[in-house]
Amino acid sequence: MNVQINEKRLLDTFLKLVTIDSESFSEAAMQKYLAEELKKLGCTVYVDKAGKKIGSNAQGNIIASLKGSRAGKPFLLSAHMDTVRPGKGIKPQVKGGRVTSDGTTILASDDKAGVAIALEVLRVLKEKKPDCVSVQVLFTLNEENGMGGAKNLDYSKVKGRDGLILDNESVNELLVQGPEVCDFNVTIEGVAAHAGICPEKGISALEVAAKALSMMKLGRIDKDTVCNFGVICGGEVTNIVTPVVTLKGEARSLYPQKLQKQVKHMKDCFDKAAKAFTKRVDGKTIKPVIKIQTPQRYGALSVPKNAPAVKLIVASAKKFGVKMKLVSSGGGCDANEMCQHGLVMPNVGVGCRQCHTTKEYLDLKEFYQAAAIVLDVVLSYGK
Numbered sequence: 001m002n003v004q005i006n007e008k009r010l011l012d013t014f015l016k017l018v019t020i021d022s023e024s025f026s027e028a029a030m031q032k033y034l035a036e037e038l039k040k041l042g043c044t045v046y047v048d049k050a051g052k053k054i055g056s057n058a059q060g061n062i063i064a065s066l067k068g069s070r071a072g073k074p075f076l077l078s079a080h081m082d083t084v085r086p087g088k089g090i091k092p093q094v095k096g097g098r099v100t101s102d103g104t105t106i107l108a109s110d111d112k113a114g115v116a117i118a119l120e121v122l123r124v125l126k127e128k129k130p131d132c133v134s135v136q137v138l139f140t141l142n143e144e145n146g147m148g149g150a151k152n153l154d155y156s157k158v159k160g161r162d163g164l165i166l167d168n169e170s171v172n173e174l175l176v177q178g179p180e181v182c183d184f185n186v187t188i189e190g191v192a193a194h195a196g197i198c199p200e201k202g203i204s205a206l207e208v209a210a211k212a213l214s215m216m217k218l219g220r221i222d223k224d225t226v227c228n229f230g231v232i233c234g235g236e237v238t239n240i241v242t243p244v245v246t247l248k249g250e251a252r253s254l255y256p257q258k259l260q261k262q263v264k265h266m267k268d269c270f271d272k273a274a275k276a277f278t279k280r281v282d283g284k285t286i287k288p289v290i291k292i293q294t295p296q297r298y299g300a301l302s303v304p305k306n307a308p309a310v311k312l313i314v315a316s317a318k319k320f321g322v323k324m325k326l327v328s329s330g331g332g333c334d335a336n337e338m339c340q341h342g343l344v345m346p347n348v349g350v351g352c353r354q355c356h357t358t359k360e361y362l363d364l365k366e367f368y369q370a371a372a373i374v375l376d377v378v379l380s381y382g383k
């Protein structure tokens with residue numbers, strides 16, 4: 001039986017999807033369109049209630065299932081419905097093996113190329129009815145602003161464990177590892193004093209911050225760990241010893257233990273700075289008060305090299321002449337969140353490039369290869 005991707009239909013689907021505006025928080029039209037398409041394909045479609053929680057105008061994430069002939073857990077395919085800006089009124093142009101925008105907007109191949117591939121795989125399965133397991137697709141809201149959709153997905157409706165996220169760039173790169181990220185929100189309260197008359201009676205929160213940062217290891221800590229302070233705010237006039245500053249930073253590591261070590265080091269530097277500025281004034285001890293919050297932004301992505309989806313996709317890629325490399329990233333994606341819920345889903349490339357810019361384009365050769373590989377993985381799963 002000739003079970004193959006229909007490249008023309010896949011491209012047409014993609015071109016249609018990019019004309020449905022779906023900037024983050026405004027995914028309603030896209031979500032409705034996809035839910036309808038999935039119903040037409042014979043899927044059971046469930047839309048969860050995540051939209052309200054994350055401030056989207058859409059109802060929620062889509063979890064849809066297409067029943068296969070074979071028993072066993074369904075294979076999962078996931079892509080996100082939202083896009084970055086400027087993503088309104090996209091006019092796709094197909095030329096020289098590529099799809100681009102007209103240069104005034106993004107193209108939205110991140111991640112509508114992934115959505116189109118998932119739909120095409122379902123269309124092939126419905127049309128050819130090959131022997132295969134059921135497939136569940138997860139189309140998420142608001143990936144681009146910290147994976148709000150994946151964070152609030154109704155995981156009780158997800159019946160599979162193994163799968164693929166279709167949201168990376170090069171077709172030969174499979175993302176299996178990504179960092180845990182810890183935010184660093186710091187408020188330093190010094191002591192205000194007149195800078196002209198009695199500066200010795202004050203404690204400059206700004207100097208305390210400078211002291212702490214000067215002692216801190218920042219930037220690249222090691223090959224797996226990085227750290228940065230990106231925002232400092234405080235002070236109003238030059239004749240007052242700065243009473244308060246706030247700082248915002250972050251630390252990332254592929255390994256939780258390394259991250260915790262770095263976070264401890266950073267806290268220690270603030271402690272030391274506070275001690276260094278503690279002093280006696282008019283018979284009383286004054287000291288800076290430093291409040292630090294370190295909430296986790298998202299957990300690490302860690303897919304074992306011998307996970308079923310990894311082994312299958314490496315083998316499938318080979319059949320289509322693609323040598324798959326397992327890679328790690330310094331950023332996060334839906335895979336990070338899904339990993340926290342026990343799903344084992346590496347993130348595969350769909351052929352897009354220069355995402356998040358108006359120069360974004362989709363390489364059609366890679367796009368078609370990615371679709372063929374994903375279909376082959378679905379057909380091979382659970383055999």
Ligand SMILES: [Zn+2]
Binds near residue numbers: 080143167
């Ligand atoms: Zn994306």
